[in-house]
Amino acid sequence: MELFGIFFAAFLINNILLIRFIALCSFFGVSTKINTSIGMSLAVIFVMTISSAVSWMVYHFILGPFHLEFLRTAAFILTIAALVQLEELYMKKMIPALYQAMGIYLPLITTNCAILAVAFLAIDYRFNFLQAMVYSLGVSSGYSLAIILFSYIRERMALAPIPKWFQGYPIAFITAALMSLAFLGFANMFGL
Amino acid sequence: MSLWRDFNAGIVRENPVLRLMIGLCPVLAVSNNALNALGMSVAVAFVLTCSNLVVAAIRKIVPDEIRIPIFIIVISTFVTISDYVMHAYFPEIHKALGVFVPLIVVNCIILGRAEAFAYRNPVLNAVLDGLGMSLGFGLALVSIGVVREVLGAGSIFGLQLFNPAVAATVMVLPPGAFITIGFLMAGLNKLENKVR
Numbered sequence: 285m286e287l288f289g290i291f292f293a294a295f296l297i298n299n300i301l302l303i304r305f306i307a308l309c310s311f312f313g314v315s316t317k318i319n320t321s322i323g324m325s326l327a328v329i330f331v332m333t334i335s336s337a338v339s340w341m342v343y344h345f346i347l348g349p350f351h352l353e354f355l356r357t358a359a360f361i362l363t364i365a366a367l368v369q370l371e372e373l374y375m376k377k378m379i380p381a382l383y384q385a386m387g388i389y390l391p392l393i394t395t396n397c398a399i400l401a402v403a404f405l406a407i408d409y410r411f412n413f414l415q416a417m418v419y420s421l422g423v424s425s426g427y428s429l430a431i432i433l434f435s436y437i438r439e440r441m442a443l444a445p446i447p448k449w450f451q452g453y454p455i456a457f458i459t460a461a462l463m464s465l466a467f468l469g470f471a472n473m474f475g476l
Numbered sequence: 477m478s479l480w481r482d483f484n485a486g487i488v489r490e491n492p493v494l495r496l497m498i499g500l501c502p503v504l505a506v507s508n509n510a511l512n513a514l515g516m517s518v519a520v521a522f523v524l525t526c527s528n529l530v531v532a533a534i535r536k537i538v539p540d541e542i543r544i545p546i547f548i549i550v551i552s553t554f555v556t557i558s559d560y561v562m563h564a565y566f567p568e569i570h571k572a573l574g575v576f577v578p579l580i581v582v583n584c585i586i587l588g589r590a591e592a593f594a595y596r597n598p599v600l601n602a603v604l605d606g607l608g609m610s611l612g613f614g615l616a617l618v619s620i621g622v623v624r625e626v627l628g629a630g631s632i633f634g635l636q637l638f639n640p641a642v643a644a645t646v647m648v649l650p651p652g653a654f655i656t657i658g659f660l661m662a663g664l665n666k667l668e669n670k671v672r
Contacts, residue, residue, distance in 0.1 A: 305502075305505035306579070356578075361552060404578055457657050457661065
């Protein structure tokens, strides 16, 4: 039940894109087409799960015992950057089909702040390993839900008559505001 | 003359937030009141100026192939410093900004300026570029923060202007950030068209 609560809190209530405002660059950048946003979502789910597992271990087994907690910013970002490189190499060799599907999004992910944010938040909430895993799964599913929904709207919007000054980014922001309003309706369903 | 150009580029002409659309996450997340926006701007200004200074100073001894990891180490050092200083002296603001203080390290503005400007220019120009860019960032951030606080809570920097019961609370909630920046950009588009 507790894990269920963590998952839904991360998935809907504190949706990383629409409520927390993390990783917005990718939200507006790759959401113009449905296919690219699906590719990006897959890559985020994949990388976020692995990197939050590794950074949890780095924090609790390396930084913690040596009282080096103040190094966490540097340690996490280097861990994530190295991990993304490794994953890219591994996938290219072992799972070429999957690599084809999300290949170009992998390097972009190093600078996706959601990955780093989840690593920090899992530490700040004092999650144990299982909770951290469920949390990162919830966050990445929430990311996928929001970005895929948003890209469907944007594809429709390309055909809609929009006031001249609002074309492009402004109308995208207004659309995001309405989506965020809808997600706000889930507030207070679970704690966290 | 060129020093002055480097300084004022970031304020309007290449304003990082409104023109280049980078570093958006903190702008939307911490602009729910003017004071948080100011705290974030100061933290970013410190990190950006210091990292530009260091990157420009070491640019001749950094091997080209591994410059990005080196920049990230430099940036994360200053982020850690500002994180701890803020925690010690301004615990309230630190708590309100939360995870966004450590996240300054992945703010595209900072790595972007290190790579695009500081790595190619002398120390003085790089410092001025950092100051100008952070001023532009701060102006955008604080103006969004002021708009949201006035409309959403009826106050400015915590000073009550009118009865908060008549204020539109949605403006201090997450959707308000999207609405404000959407209208701000539409307004800028219109202005730009008029100037032409």
